[in-house]
Every structure is written in structure tokens, then in C-alpha cells.
Amino acid sequence: MSSSSRRGARWLTLMAAVAALIAVIMLLGAVEDTADVTQAEAVSTPPVVTVEPLSVGDHQARVEVLAEVKPRWNADLKAEVGGLVVKVDDRALAGNRVQQGDPLAVIEDTRYQAELAEAEQLFREAQLAAEQAEYASRVARRQFSRAGEQPPNDLALQLPQLDIAKAAVDAAQARLNLARRQLRQTVIRAPYSGYVIRRYVSPGQMVMTGDPVANLIGDRHQGIEVRLSRAQWQLLAQPLAGQSVAIIDDQGEQLGKAVVRQAGGYLDETTRQYVVHLSDLVLEQDESRVLVGDLVTVRFDGRVVSNSLSIPATALTAEGAFWWVEGDDILAKAPASVVARLEDRVLVQAPEARAQWQVVALPMASYLPGQRVRPRVREVR
Template sequence: MTDKSVEAPQNPKRRWLWIGLALALLVAIVLLLFDTEDTIDVRATTTAPPPPVVSVVTVVPQTVRARISAFAEVRPRWDAELRSAISGRIIAIHEAALAGAKVDRGDPLFSIESAPYESAVAAAAMEHEQAKLALLRAQNNVTVARRQFDRDGVEPPNDLALNLPQLRIAEKTVAAAEARLNAVRTELAQADVVAPFSGFVTQRFASLGQTVAPGDALVHLSDDRQFELVAEFSQADWALLNHPISGAKAELIHRTGVPLGEAQVRHGGGFLDQNTRQVRLFLDVASPDGRVLAGDFLKVRLLGRQIADTLTLPESTLSRAGYVWLIGDNDQLHRISPDILFRNEGTITISAPEGTGPWRVAKTPLASFLPGQRVTPRSDEG
């Protein structure tokens, strides 16, 4: 069967017509987009932008008393690891020897078996008595010899005739026996180990029944009655203090800013620390009230000498580059490299620049500040 339907050929003119219409539509859309595109209105002006607003503090030169501070660790004056002085078995450990115990001077800590030392004391005492008896005999022999020569009316030919060498030997024998007796008595006394000073037992090393030898560690004892601190200052800060410094009082301040009392300067100066090249100051804290604890890290602050022509500024006035920015009478900026004398409680004290005050200082300088730049100062004394 033959398919009689024949597809009608496309009209080339109509196809080109549709292509032309599509191109025309595309061009129209592009023109419309360019015509409706947002533009930025630019207006030419000859008015300069206003100067930036700067918070300033106004200060005048004044005479201040230097306040020098440094941090130091609180250390007990006496801090010892008590060791056995004799050999023997530990037969008793007292409550005061337990770790954490608070002891007073003379409190018993350990008892070491003392029988061998009691025997040594008895033997030494007997030797001492024998030596004294020999001395009495030697003295008697000298007396008899002298009387004999006196009766005969002649002079003794030498010391030997009077038994004087034997007397001197007997005297030295007594002295040696007495020293030996004192030595063994000391050893016997060391069988009872007592606290040499008041403090806290921070660690115990020996146990009940243990046999110890001379030099073996027993306990570690830390003083709680007297503390000391070693503070270090730069040579520039050291020059700001009143000298001589010995006997001066120093404030002790906790890291939180709470005052904890005073310390007294014992010694200071005379040499530099080999590692830090700073001057060391030694202070004492006698009879602490419980707020000052060994091992704490405290601020030590001392009053120094009077310094004239200074400016005291907030620390924020010092830029990262180390400059202080001043605002002149024409509201223009100029910078100085300050001579910082000391710092105290969020402030810096510097030498006043040349000229007469008062001075207006930028409270919070910006990194974009330039010398000669005009600003709008705003007073901020807070």
C-alpha cells in the first residue's frame, strides 16, 4: 500500500524572517539593559572632609613621688629537708611528722632506737671518771715530789723529777674523755628528732620500722613565721629610689590588687644578677598575718624620690609604636618619643616636653595619625 501523504517543503524565506526577528529582539533587550543600568551620581565639590574627632586629656607639669614596683615570689626564710644524724631503726613517728602538720620549734618528730648510744654514753662516762682518777694521782705525785725536794733543800733538776709531764698528760686525758662523753651524749640526744624551727611539714620520707643511716631524709619542713622576697629592678628604676635603701618599707599587693601588708628591705644593690642584669632587692616579712603565703607571687611597690616636671598619663596614650601624640594650639598633631620614668596602676609618668603647659594629649592614638594632621579635639578627662 502506498502512502499518499507528502510533507510540504519549508519556506526558506519564512525561516530567515524568524531568525531576523530573534536578532532584532536580542538587540532591543541589550539596548534596554544599557539604558536602565544604575549609575553613581558623582558631584564635584571643593569642601574638605571634616577633621577626625579625637578624645584628649589635658595635663600640666607637676612634681610627683616615684612609685617603683616589681613582682617577687614569697619564700620561707627557713626551708630544710631534715636528715638523720645517726644510724638506727625508727621506733616511733609522732603526729607532728605527718605531711601537712603544723609544728612549733622543739616538737618531737621521730624517735630512733637509742640503746647503742646509751651504751656508748655509759662507756664514755666510765672513761671520763678513770681519767679524772688518773689526774688526781698525777697531781698527788707532783705534790709529793715538790715536798721531797723542799725537805732536802735542793732544786729539782727538771720537770720529770717533779712528774710534771705525767700531770700534763693526765689533764689532756681528762679533756679528751670529757669531749668524747659530750659527743656520745649529743648522738644520744639526736635519737629524738625534733623540729628546729616552726613551720609546716610539706613531705615525709621515712616510715616506721625503717632503718636509717646518717644523711637519710626524714621530712621536709617549711617556715611559716618569717618570709623573704627577692625583687629585681632595672638600673633606671633603681636610680629612682632613695638611697640607702636598707630598712625602707615596701607595700605588698596581691595579683588581684588587694594590699597584703608591708615588707622591710634587708639589703639591696651592690651587684647585678648574672642572668637578668638587674639589681636585686632582698626583703623580709616578719610575723605574716595569714594572707601572705609561701609560694605566692606578689607585687612589691616602693616609694622613690621626688621628681619635678613630669606628666602622668593613662597607658592608652602610648601608641604601639611608642609615641605620645600632642594636640597643639592650632589643633594639629605632633608626636614625641616619651622618656617613661615609671608605670603605676594603669598610668605612665613621663618627663614633660619642652615648653609650658597645659598639654593636650590624644587619649587613644590611632595608627593613621600623621604629624601635622588637623583634628577636632574633644575633652575626655575620665
């Protein structure tokens, strides 16, 4: 091939490459224009927001507080007499349920048997001395009567001796009662039915008067202590004592009801909260007994709050605000003045004087005040 032919071929290759480059540039330009148009069209379409139509009105507040079920009776049983522990009943082992009067431990009673016998002897001797003093007083009175004389004083009738003898009988009776009680207390019994939480003694152990034997909690008459903040307290209708409250389990099911026994008489010295005591716990089902130590939710029905909105709990943003849609489909936002929380609802004061609201149920972090949206009404079940 001649040199002129080769140069012609190179020019044709170069021109083809330039033409291909121009075609690629034109294609990229067309794609970019299409993307710009698509993006412009997307931006121009208002986002869809889910709203819940609500009306301003009077709503009853509720206060729900987590509380622990506690036994009404909880005591460390202590030995009233000292001595050697000769027996610990199997019912005194931790975790066992005992009935009122069941024996828990036995202390060796030889000493107390002897003290009882001695007290009985002293009581009989005191009774004999009192009878002798009374007989002597009657004889002296009879002698003065036969002689037709007036006794010069009470001593002549042996009345002081009689009073002392009667007082000695009373003292001997008290010592006898004490000896009998101490003998009975060598058998330590459950003062009420309940569960043994822990045992402190073992057979062969020496105990002194006042030493703990076992810790026993009652299994009946559960009590609940509730602590309320000042804001929660102000939501409740007063007086609170005597009102019925609902007891809710951790699954949201109502277990039963209780009655407010005492409310607001004092503040907790640590938390400075109002202390409310509940009693008369009545369960709706016998098989779903509330156990001591259970955590339950106590629901109080509060006072009626006027000019309020009951918005869904999901409508609250992380910073404590809520969104709504104005009449011209424009987003608006305001801090939520939360009055109370009602399960999956939140009771807030209406920020503006209007009757109807379209509250955004599921707000997004990308929302802006004044942004135009397309509201879609959520179906409330």
C-alpha cells in the same frame, strides 16, 4: 485586529519601556548625587578625640616589681647519727605544721646508749687517774719540803703526769659530751616552727649519717628577694637599704610593708639584675597573712623626675608613642620616652618645652599627624 493596529501597539509598548528606563537612570543619578554630598559632608567634619589636660612638672617615679615570698629558713633536715628508723611521727607527714622542738623521727638508740655508758665509765676513770696524779704530785712536793730540798725538775714532782691526767679528763669529757649528743640526735626534732614540705624516711628504714629525713620551711620571718633592671635601679633614691616599701597583692590591695635589708651588693649571675633583699614584713591585717610562695608586687618610691608628664596608660600606642592636640586642634605624635609606670599612669619625658598639654587618652590607629580634630576634655575622677 489589523496589522497596522498591532504595529502601533508595539510602538507604544516600546516607548513606555524606554521612558521607564530613562526614569530609572535619572533616579539612580539623583541617589548617587545625594550619597556623594552626604559622604563629602561626613569627610569634612573633624573627628572627636578625648583629651586629658596635663601640665609638665616634677613627678615622683615608682618602681613596681613582681616577687615571690620566700621563707627565711628552708632546710633538708638530715640524720646526725645512723641506724634503724623505729618511728616516724605523724607531724612529720608532708603538709603538717610543726613547732620548734617537735619530734619528727626516732632512730633506734641501743648502740648510742651503750656508747654513752662507756663514755661515762672512761670519764670516771680519767677523773680518778687525775686525782691520783694530783695526790702523787702533792706527796712529792711535801716530801721535798720536809727534806728542805729543791726538786731537781718537774718530773720529780710528777707534774707531767698530772698534766697528762688532766688532758685525759678533758678528752673523756669531750667523748662523753659527744655520746650524749649522739643519743639526743636519735630523736630528730624540728629546729624551728614551720611546715613539712616532704618526708624522706619511713619506719623500718636504715639511715646513714647525713641522710635527709624531711624538708622543713619556716612559717615566720618571711623574706622577699626582688630583682631590678639597671633602668629600674637608677630610678630609685639611694641608699636603698633601710627604706620602707609597700607590698601589694594580686588584687592591687596593700597587704603591708617591708624594709629593705640589703640592696645592690651583687648582681644575679643569670639575669645580671640587681638583687634587693626585704625583711621585717609587717601585715596590715592579721587575717590576711602572706603565705610562702605567694606572688606579690613590691612598690618602691623612686626619685623625682623633672620635666615629665604623667599620662594615662591608655594613651600609649602599640608602637610606644602618644598623641596630643596642638593649639589649633591639630594632632601631633611623638615616641614616648617612658621613665616609669605608676599603676594606670605612665611617666614620660616631655618631648617639647611647653607647660600645658592636651594628651589624647584613647588614640585610634586611623589618626594621622596634622589631622584636624575636635578635642573633648575627659573628666578625671
